[in-house]
Amino acid sequence: MHTKRLGDMLLEAGLITEEQLGEALKYQAQEKERLGTTLVKHNYITEKQLIDTLRIQLGIEYIDLSKVDITPEMSRxxxxxxxxxMNVVPVRVSRDQLFLAMADPLNFMAIEEAKRTSKKRIVPMIASEPAVRRAINVLYGNEGAARAMEDIRAETAATRETEPQRQQEIQENKTPMIRLVNSIIERAVSENASDIHFEPTEDNMVIRMRIDGQLQQVSYMEGKLKN
Known part of the structure; x- marks a missing residue:
């Protein structure tokens, strides 16, 4: 991957002037943000121009995260x-490679950290910053729900739990069902959802939230739920 600086890329592309770059660097120092974020925030360039420049200059793939279903196992x-x-989100794994959506693919520290934790070779992909933030909320919001669902299934299969133990867990908000509901509520708060819809069927549960006026499916859980 090239190590050319973002400012130089944008100058070469004719999208900003030296004067604008100097102004943006001052804003960046004050606001403690990535240069790309600063340039878009102060309307020097559009987010599309930023993405296109990085995609072409670095030769990496753009990913539209709104059209991708990221499985909960990616969170591990x-x-x-x-x-x-680091504002990154793992998208998929292919053998020894981890495809990582990033708002800033020049953030080499993020790539190295992801490589260390995943023990995979990182393939960076560029995505818009809002899309990455939303994907993070979705992935790690579903992570807690997925763990709770696994515990619910294990609890249903087990037959040795005593009633006193169960009552203590209920009082301490530790039962899998309580943790599942808490996880869903936390997710709704993080998404600024106005309401939550639970749509159970005989063998599964679909959870939808109304976000920005639109009812969206946010989770699909297989298996019967028992308290």
Whole structure:
């Protein structure tokens, strides 16, 4: 991957002037943000221009995260705190490669950290910053729900639990069902959802949330639910 700086790329593409770059660098120092974020925020360039420049100059693939279903198991390759700190989200795995959606594919520290935690070779992909943030919320929001569902299935299969133990778990909010509901509510808050819809069938549960006025499916859970 080339190590050319973003500012130089945009200058060569004729998208900004030296004066605009100087102004943006001052804003960046004050606001402690990535240069690309600063340039878009202050309307020097559009997000599409930023993405196109990085995609062409670096020769990496653009990914539209709104059209991708990221499986919950991806969360085990990159920890939630790292994903949020670096604004990256794992998309898929192929043998020894981890495809990583990034708002800033020039963030080599993020690539190295993801490589260390996943023990995979990182293939960076560029995505818009809002799309990456939303994908992080979706992936790691579903992570807690998925763990709770596994525990619910295990609890249903087990027959040795005593009633006193169960009552203590309920009082401490530790039962899998309570953790599942809490995870869904936390997800709704992070997405600014106005309402939550649970649509159970005989063998599964579909969860939808109304986000920005649109009802969207956010999770699909297989298996019967028992409290």
């Amino acid at each position: 390759y990159v920890p939630k705190n790292l994903a949020k700190k």
